[in-house]
Amino acid sequence: QVQLVESGGGLVQPGGSLRLSCAASVNIDSINALDWYRQAPGNQREWVASITRGGRTEYAGSVKGRFTISEDSANDAVYLQINSLKPEDTAVYYCKAMYRGLPSWGRGTRVTVSP
16 A cells, blocks of 8 residues: 655635645555545545546546646655635545555545635
8 A cells, every 4th residue: 555645735715726735655656546536524525636657637527727636756746736716625635546456545635715
């Protein structure tokens, strides 16, 4: 398994931005795919964005154009830049890695969007 630690969450006003980070305990070039998920209060966890080893990215429709996923091989990290935040983006954001055929999850970082 790989250990994942998210950071960068916080309280932000609508329209604001945050950059979430996910630090991995292994070389991220050895990870097949890295994903961001989120779970809002009372809701199921939902997929937000993915980046594959080849650098291909995909986004959920609700965040496309506002969120950007990227990876940093030098620091074994993946980032989620979130712009134009809306109250409905309030959630705990989780990083997930598929490593050697097994999923690993971080503990999440909380994002609250409120005036």
